[in-house]
Amino acid sequence: MHPAGSLRIAVALLAIVSVHAEPASDALDKFTRQLQAACAAQPSDDGYRRDTISQFKARFEALGLALKRGELNQAREILQNLNGAGLPPELQDAWQSLADALAAQIIQLQQQAAISWKKAVDEAATKTRDVCIAAKTSSDLDGITLEVAALQNKHRQMNNLLVDRANRKLEGITRFLDQWSRFLDFRAAGSITAANNLLRNLRAENDPPIISQKDLERAFIEQLPSPWTTADVPRIAFRDVKNVADLPPAVEKMNELLSNPAIYEAGFFLSDPRDILALVTADQQVKEGNFAAAEEALSDLDRSEVYQTCRRWLQPIRTAIRQRLTAGELQQITGAKPRSDESSNTMLRRVLDGLQAGGEYTKMSDLVTEISMLPATTLYGKVDYPWSPGDATALLAYANASKLEQAGDALAAVNEYRRVITSAQGGKYAPTAEAQKAIERLKKSHPEAFADIDGVVLDELRQIRQELDQALRLQIQQQRMTQQRLFPGNMR
Numbered sequence: 001m002h003p004a005g006s007l008r009i010a011v012a013l014l015a016i017v018s019v020h021a022e023p024a025s026d027a028l029d030k031f032t033r034q035l036q037a038a039c040a041a042q043p044s045d046d047g048y049r050r051d052t053i054s055q056f057k058a059r060f061e062a063l064g065l066a067l068k069r070g071e072l073n074q075a076r077e078i079l080q081n082l083n084g085a086g087l088p089p090e091l092q093d094a095w096q097s098l099a100d101a102l103a104a105q106i107i108q109l110q111q112q113a114a115i116s117w118k119k120a121v122d123e124a125a126t127k128t129r130d131v132c133i134a135a136k137t138s139s140d141l142d143g144i145t146l147e148v149a150a151l152q153n154k155h156r157q158m159n160n161l162l163v164d165r166a167n168r169k170l171e172g173i174t175r176f177l178d179q180w181s182r183f184l185d186f187r188a189a190g191s192i193t194a195a196n197n198l199l200r201n202l203r204a205e206n207d208p209p210i211i212s213q214k215d216l217e218r219a220f221i222e223q224l225p226s227p228w229t230t231a232d233v234p235r236i237a238f239r240d241v242k243n244v245a246d247l248p249p250a251v252e253k254m255n256e257l258l259s260n261p262a263i264y265e266a267g268f269f270l271s272d273p274r275d276i277l278a279l280v281t282a283d284q285q286v287k288e289g290n291f292a293a294a295e296e297a298l299s300d301l302d303r304s305e306v307y308q309t310c311r312r313w314l315q316p317i318r319t320a321i322r323q324r325l326t327a328g329e330l331q332q333i334t335g336a337k338p339r340s341d342e343s344s345n346t347m348l349r350r351v352l353d354g355l356q357a358g359g360e361y362t363k364m365s366d367l368v369t370e371i372s373m374l375p376a377t378t379l380y381g382k383v384d385y386p387w388s389p390g391d392a393t394a395l396l397a398y399a400n401a402s403k404l405e406q407a408g409d410a411l412a413a414v415n416e417y418r419r420v421i422t423s424a425q426g427g428k429y430a431p432t433a434e435a436q437k438a439i440e441r442l443k444k445s446h447p448e449a450f451a452d453i454d455g456v457v458l459d460e461l462r463q464i465r466q467e468l469d470q471a472l473r474l475q476i477q478q479q480r481m482t483q484q485r486l487f488p489g490n491m492r
Contacts, residue, residue, distance in 0.1 A: 034091060034094075056082075059078060059081075059082050060082075062078055063075055063078045063079060063082070063102075066078060067106075067109075070113065072106055072109055072110045072113060075106055076103070076106050076110075079099060079102055079103060079106065082099065114162045114163045114166075115162070117162075117163055117166055118162050118163070118165070118166040120151060121151065121166040121169050121170050121173070122166075122169070124144075124147065124148055124151055124170070124173055125169060125173055125208070125210055127144055127147070128144055128148070128173050128176065128177060128210055129210055129211050129215075131143070131144045132176075132177075132180045132210070132211060133211065133215055135180070135184060136184070137184055137188055138181040138182075138184040138185050138188075140184075141177055141180065141181050141184070144177065145177050145181075148170070148173055148174060148177065151170065152170060152174070168208070169208050172207060172208045172210065173210060176202070176210040176211075179198060179201070179202055180202070182198055183195050183198045183199060183202070183219070186198060196220055199216060199219055199220055202216060203216050203217075217239065218239065218240065233254055233257050233258060234254070234309060234310040234312070234313050235313070236253070236257060237250050237251075237253040237254035237257060237273075237310075238250050238254075238310060238313035238314065239313070241313065241314075241317070243317065244279060244280055244283045244317060244321075247276060247277065247279055247280055247317070248277065248280065251273045251274060251276055251277060254273040254276075255273055258273070271304070271305045271306045272306060273306055275300070275301065275304035275305075275306050275307060276301070276304070276306060276307055276310060276314065278297045278298070278300045278301040278304070278307075279297075279301060279314065279317055279318060279321065281293075281294075281297040282294045282297035282298050282301070282321050282325070283321050285297060286321060286324050286325050286328055289328065289332075291325060291328055291329050291332065294321075294325050295325070298318070298321070298322065298325070301318070323344075326344060326374070327344040329371075329374055330344050330347065330348055330371065331347075333367060333370050333371055334347070334348065334351045334367060336350070336351050345385075345386065348371075348385070348386060349386045351367070352364060352367070352368075352386060352387070352429060355367070356429055359434070361395055361398050361399060361402075361431045361434070362398075362399040362402060364395050364429060365395035365396050365398065365399040366399070368387055368391070368392050368395055368396075368429075369392070369396065371385065372385075372392060386428075386429075387427060387428075387429050388427035388428075390423045390427045390430060391427030391428070391429040391430050393419070393423040394419075394420045394421075394423040394427070394429075394430035394431065394432070394435075395429060395430065395431070397416045397417070397419040397420045397423060397435075398416070398417070398420045398430075398431045398434065398435060400416045401413045401414075401416030401417045401419075401420065401435070401438065404416060405438065405442070410442055410445075410446035410448075410449040411446075411449040413438075413442065413449075414439060414442055414449050414450070417435040417436075417438045417439050417442075418435075418439070420432060420434075420435035421435050421436065
């Protein structure tokens with residue numbers, strides 16, 4: 001046979017195989033006609049020709065049918081057993097080319113089948129999760145159970161790592177559906193202990209993880225613990241709380257749980273859960289821009305015993321409100337808004353840098369003083385202020401010195417300017433250079449202010465003592481405020 005003829009036969013058969021059309025009749029017919037022509041020229045009887053043609057035609061038909069059904073292992077086995085030993089010599093090269101092309105195509109089809117198989121199993125796992133979470137009764141699982149069973153029936157064994165992984169996942173889906181169906185039956189029958197025990201087993205054996213651990217936790221049925229512990233009530237009441245909108249129904253749930261006689265029998269007591277709704281109030285006040293009212297609501301919350309008991313579950317919501325409140329307060333004080341890529345602290349630095357560049361130290365002092373009066377503990381989500389304590393003291397002293405100089409009180413102004421210089425340690429916003437220039441200016445314009453050096457020194461020492469006393473009192477006051485927030489029941 002001419003080489004071009006064998007190539008046409010191979011291409012025709014491969015095209016049929018690749019699209020899984022009818023049995024490879026056209027390509028096989030062409031090859032059979034070539035085989036008939038070759039056999040007709042052989043010096044053998046008619047029986048030999050008929051047997052040869054019939055044998056190869058039957059095997060080709062079996063090969064095409066296996067490919068159409070997706071039985072790739074069987075197709076590969078047929079092809080391996082189809083050698084060209086019985087073919088006329090002039091067709092053996094053509095057959096070998098065709099067989100090689102078919103073998104390569106079968107391998108490609110097996111790879112594609114493995115990928116499709118794994119994708120189908122992954123989709124089944126996702127659907128199983130969604131159906132199970134939404135199911136109310138075991139009958140709600142019938143549809144997905146039939147789909148998984150059909151997926152199992154369609155599977156054909158392939159020696160492939162990808163398929164092995166998908167196989168194990170499919171087995172896990174089947175086990176999970178069976179266990180979840182039993183859980184729903186137990187729940188419907190009111191067998192709460194059995195249902196929860198089954199969930200505990202699923203939590204330990206959720207491999208592959210069809211449902212997340214968090215979703216499994218949500219499925220647990222509420223039971224009255226015996227004995228009660230301090231964490232039982234908030235754990236049950238607040239386990240599904242994600243935002244402020246979830247708080248009112250959660251508080252109602254807590255009230256319902258607290259009305260159970262088992263609590264009183266265990267001697268368990270919890271103060272009014274409605275205190276927690278201060279978070280709702282604070283959130284609303286922040287939205288309306290009433291920041292002082294929001295601060296008051298958070299302070300009330302911090303003093304609440306019930307909040308301290310439930311803090312583990314509610315702290316993320318409080319932190320989010322605190323951060324929004326701080327951002328709003330800073331915007332209100334500075335008159336600036338954070339850019340899209342800025343945090344509140346970065347915005348604050350930008351404002352201070354701009355004022356410093358313009359030499360507006362009095363405005364900087366007023367801004368720092370006002371912000372410093374906000375609740376200053378980082379425990380509750382406050383920003384890490386970009387100025388140092390020395391910066392704050394130096395800015396205030398500079399603002400005072402400027403006013404005193406304008407009022408004509410040179411001696412007092414000099415003392416304040418000197419305080420700017422002595423206070424500016426480790427900060428970036430203290431106007432040290434400006435204070436030094438002011439002192440040099442006053443030396444020329446008011447030399448009498450520098451005549452009584454001893455008096456100036458004594459006045460400075462007096463002011464330093466006052467500042468130390470004031471700082472110590474402020475430190476003690478802040479420590480007491482922090483302790484009251486953290487341990488309200490221990491303070492007298």
